[in-house]
Amino acid sequence: MRYPVGNGTQADFDKHWYIASFFGEYRGNYYHSGDDYNLRTGGNTDLGQALRAISDGEILGIDNTSITGFGKQIYLKFKVDGKDYFAGYNHCDSIAVKSGDKVKEGDLLGTLGKSGTTWAHLHFSIKNNANGMDNVPNTKEELAQWENPTLFIKKYLNESEDNNMIEVPSADFEKLVKNSSEYDKFVEAGYSSVNDVKELEQKIKELEAHKCPIIETPEPITELKLKERIEESVEDDVKIIRKYSL
Ligand SMILES: [Zn+2]
Numbered sequence: 001m002r003y004p005v006g007n008g009t010q011a012d013f014d015k016h017w018y019i020a021s022f023f024g025e026y027r028g029n030y031y032h033s034g035d036d037y038n039l040r041t042g043g044n045t046d047l048g049q050a051l052r053a054i055s056d057g058e059i060l061g062i063d064n065t066s067i068t069g070f071g072k073q074i075y076l077k078f079k080v081d082g083k084d085y086f087a088g089y090n091h092c093d094s095i096a097v098k099s100g101d102k103v104k105e106g107d108l109l110g111t112l113g114k115s116g117t118t119w120a121h122l123h124f125s126i127k128n129n130a131n132g133m134d135n136v137p138n139t140k141e142e143l144a145q146w147e148n149p150t151l152f153i154k155k156y157l158n159e160s161e162d163n164n165m166i167e168v169p170s171a172d173f174e175k176l177v178k179n180s181s182e183y184d185k186f187v188e189a190g191y192s193s194v195n196d197v198k199e200l201e202q203k204i205k206e207l208e209a210h211k212c213p214i215i216e217t218p219e220p221i222t223e224l225k226l227k228e229r230i231e232e233s234v235e236d237d238v239k240i241i242r243k244y245s246l
Pocket residue numbers: 021032034035036122123124
């Protein structure tokens with residue numbers, strides 16, 4: 001399991017995101033059914049961020065006409081220990097999947113938005129009961145049909161070394177890395193010897209196209225940021241090489 005935003009890891013979530021409004025808060029006549037995720041940079045800077053599947057599963061439904069103010073919604077059905085759960089992605093800007101789609105953990109489902117609300121954020125919920133997704137809990141008893149979504153993710157988070165590492169098909173691997181003039185440098189000296197910014201910039205684009213874990217920097221990309229980003233990406237790149245050179 002991974003977080004629905006950023007590169008999915010706890011480290012990335014802690015570094016770039018915060019919870020603006022918590023699960024279970026009482027709002028006068030109902031309880032907040034999820035956590036609201038925002039980029040630390042505030043405002044609408046998170047508008048358009050990728051929303052990804054927290055787990056393998058199936059798109060149970062999408063909704064563009066919420067009567068409860070959730071805006072554009074995506075519902076992902078997934079299993080944990082043989083039991084069905086339902087993740088809700090609310091206030092989306094765009095939706096990239098349709099009802100019935102089978103998805104893999106990390107797949108792009110849509111983008112973070114502000115539909116049905118004023119400021120962009122992801123209202124993220126996990127329900128343990130399939131009795132309707134587009135509703136809110138009015139009592140404590142009803143609230144028990146929802147999980148605390150962040151605690152739930154933390155409990156099942158996959159923090160193994162290969163977390164979010166997408167296996168690149170060997171043909172693509174050849175194209176991406178093995179035939180690169182940098183190949184020996186990557187393998188023998190690690191990423192510190194690689195200085196060709198243009199080539200690495202291109203490599204990042206290629207890796208992103210293969211859904212490899214790139215740290216998403218919410219700030220404008222300055223030269224320093226780009227360098228940090230390249231170093232992080234190359235580190236991932238080296239992991240991929242090691243994976244294939246075993
Ligand atoms: Zn919310």
